[in-house]
Amino acid sequence: MSKINDEATKMYTLELMGLSHIKEANINLIYAGRARSNFMLATTEEERAAHKATLEKSLTAADELLDKAAPLFYSPKAKDMFAEAEASLAAYRQHLNTALSLAAQDALLSTRSEALTKALDDARIESTKVDNLFTELSRMKEGAASKANDLTDQLYATSLTMMLAL
Incomplete structure (x- = not known):
């Protein structure tokens, strides 16, 4: 029974929380994209400032969630993908900052420079x-959580058989 409890705890702390942090980081990435779009559509400096603040808040939240998730990804493939995601997120942030800086220089957002269009495409x-x-x-x-669940099912079946035999 102790093994079942240990595996269930492990499934929660490693698999479920890792999954939760990554999905929440992805949601914050969507929030940042929405704030970027709203920034581009804004017609006043106040609106732009508010949307840029929302964008920064979302990206900061995504970074914090990735920091929480990083130790919960332990396979070599997952670690490689995680490092690639972090590098890509940094590149996204750089392209986004370029695009927002260029957009902020345009008084009218109905026209876009070639540099702004490229920065938005890169982002x-x-x-x-x-x-x-x-x-x-x-x-x-x-997948890892499913395997952990299968293991707890196996442990349960073995324990039940042992208890019945006793």
Whole structure:
């Protein structure tokens, strides 16, 4: 019974919480994308400032969630994907900052410079890459949790058989 309890605790702390942190980081990435779009559509400096603050808050939350999730991904493949996701998120942030700086220089947002269009495209590419990596990392955690669940089922069946035999 102790083994079943230990495995259930392990499943929660390693698998479920790792999954939760990655999914929450991905949600914050979506919030950042929405704030980026709202920034681009804003018609006043106050609106732009509010949307930029929301964007920064979302990206900071995503970074904090990734810090919590990092030690919960332990397979070599997951660690590699995690490192790639972090690098891509940093590149996304850089492209996004470039795009927002260029957009802030335009008085009218109905016209876009070539540099702004490129920065937005680069940010979108990195955002999609991070989203895909987060999705794959989530699937890995779901698979690991399923294996942990199968192990607790096995332990239960073995324990039940032993208890009946006794």
